[in-house]
Amino acid sequence: MASYKYDLEARLIQFSVDFIIICGKIDGSFASQHLSKQLIRSATSSALNYGEAQSAASTRDFIHKMNLCLKELRESLVNLKIQKGSGLINNTDGLELLMKENNELIAIFVSSIRTSQNNNKS
Secondary structure, eight states, X not given: OHHHXXXXXXXXXXXXXXXXHHHTTSOOXXXXXXXXXXXXXXXXXXXXXXXXXXXXXXXXXXXXXXXXXXXXXXXHHHHHHHHHHHTOOOOHHHHHHHHHHHHHHHHHHHHHHHHHHHHHHO
C-alpha cells in the first residue's frame, strides 16, 4: 500500500511538472497566458491537495480533500480541451499524453473517493 501511495503522489507531482513545462513553451497571447496560468494553478493544486489529504484529521476530511483534488483535475481537463480546441498548445503529442494521464488520475480519484465513502458508511 505504501508504494501505491508514493506512486500516486509521484504521478501527481510529475503531472504538475509536465504542465509547467508545456505551459512554458506557449506563445505570449492573452488567451494563452490566461489559460496557461489557470492550468498551472489547477494542475499543481491537485498535487498539493493530495498532500493535505494524506494528513487528514478524519475520514470526512480525507474525502473532502480528495474531492478538492478531483475538482482541480476536472478543471485541468476542461482547460486542456479548450486549449486543444483553440490550437493554443502546439505540442499535440504532449497534449494527448497529458489528457490521457489527466483522465487516468480522475478515474483513480473517483474510485478512491467511492471506496472511502463506502468504508465510512460501515
